[in-house]
Amino acid sequence: MIKYSIKDLEKFSGIKAHTIRIWEQRYQLLTPKRTETNIRYYDEDQLKYLLNVTLLLEHGFRISQICAMTGAEFNAHLKEVAGKGLNSKEDNMLNAAVNELVLAMLELDEQRFEKIMSSSLLQRSFEEVLIKVIYPFLKRIGVMWRIGEVSTAQEHFIYQLIRQKIIVAIDSLIVRSKSSEKYLLFLPKSEFSDLLILLFTYILKNRGKQCIYLGADIPFKDLQQVAQITKPDVLFTFVKAPASKLDTQAYIYELSEKFGDKQILISGNPYFMEELEYPKNVLLILEANDLIEMLTD
Known part of the structure; x- marks a missing residue:
């Protein structure tokens, strides 16, 4: 099982570790586990949940609202947000796209990958998607890879999907x-x-x-x-x-x-x-x- 520190969660989600701790204390957002030597850590499911929380935050939900949701309500709002596509402000939209790609990689979800690429390409040229979405995503993978938080299979899965897109785009150039x-x-x-x-x-x-x-x-x-x-x-x-x-x-x-x-x-x-x-x-x-x-x- 992969173990994440709170600093790892900060890197992957963009939410400060101090904020995550406050949300844990105030809203019971996450419950860290502990090793035999009493060191706090988080598992992959908690990371995925936090990334999904950031998606809802970026689409106007408050953290108090999110933490009060039942599991069914949380998933319903998440599906609604995904169905709307990328229609928030520029920075939030780009960060949401990167987070979606992280989730697609962790869950080996090709359909999710295709959806975020299609949504991005509706609003930007292919080069803009490469520079503003794919490149930051690859940098985030680099962080995850350096600390051993991405499996070889997950990395290869997402790399091949992106690679196919770029090769097709290169072939289409005059x-x-x-x-x-x-x-x-x-x-x-x-x-x-x-x-x-x-x-x-x-x-x-x-x-x-x-x-x-x-x-x-x-x-x-x-x-x-x-x-x-x-x-x-x-x-x-x-x-x-x-x-x-x-x-x-x-x-x-x-x-x-x-x-x-x-x-x-x-x-x-x-x-x-x-x-x-x-x-x-x-x-x-x-x-x-x-x-x-x-x-x-």
């Missing part, structure tokens, strides 16, 4: 002139999670850039060979879970040296990547908006 800037996108050797690099591929192609997408687990020699043939202007890679800072730093230096005449973009875990050094021709991309700003300069 091929632009070959005179535009050319990007070579890839994952280094032993890197296999290509979801974010696919997201960046869509952003680039949507702005008329030529993109050559190699995929995951690309040996350095193969990368050099492809670069000689395709002659890209920019190389773009992503490091999700580096084995060590030394190995990643060495890889950055090697990229910079072997492709000295190229612009190199690299993205990855900001808590790790910000501590590294970057040569002049290497630029760290921490957020999707960093890439967009670079393209509009």
Whole structure:
């Protein structure tokens, strides 16, 4: 059984730990369990309940109302809110969408995933959904993954659903002139999670850039060979879970040296990547908006 601390609940729900404790004392919102050594923790059902509470809060319900509801009333209001789609204020709406995606992942619920994507796409372009909903959701998964609160099956389930959407969207884009800037996108050797690099591929192609997408687990020699043939202007890679800072730093230096005449973009875990050094021709991309700003300069 997965165990969550109150700080975990704060990270996943966006509700401060202090507020959760007040709600526990005043409304008996949650009842934390205790380990054999008397350490408080929460289970997955309590996390799901809290995420659903945030959805109702974001749609105008007061916490006193929510806590007074029977289980049947709570579920009925939840279904009503879901049926209305995303029609609250901008920030609340986006946060609600991210929370819905978290629930879809935890419950392995494809129908819920499709519903939130359809609702989001009714109000935004695909790129806006990627940047304002999917990207923040992936960052939240990153937090959950780092502390071991997402199973491999849950992560793979939601990643594949999102991946399919992005690939279809990339395929639907009109091929632009070959005179535009050319990007070579890839994952280094032993890197296999290509979801974010696919997201960046869509952003680039949507702005008329030529993109050559190699995929995951690309040996350095193969990368050099492809670069000689395709002659890209920019190389773009992503490091999700580096084995060590030394190995990643060495890889950055090697990229910079072997492709000295190229612009190199690299993205990855900001808590790790910000501590590294970057040569002049290497630029760290921490957020999707960093890439967009670079393209509009």
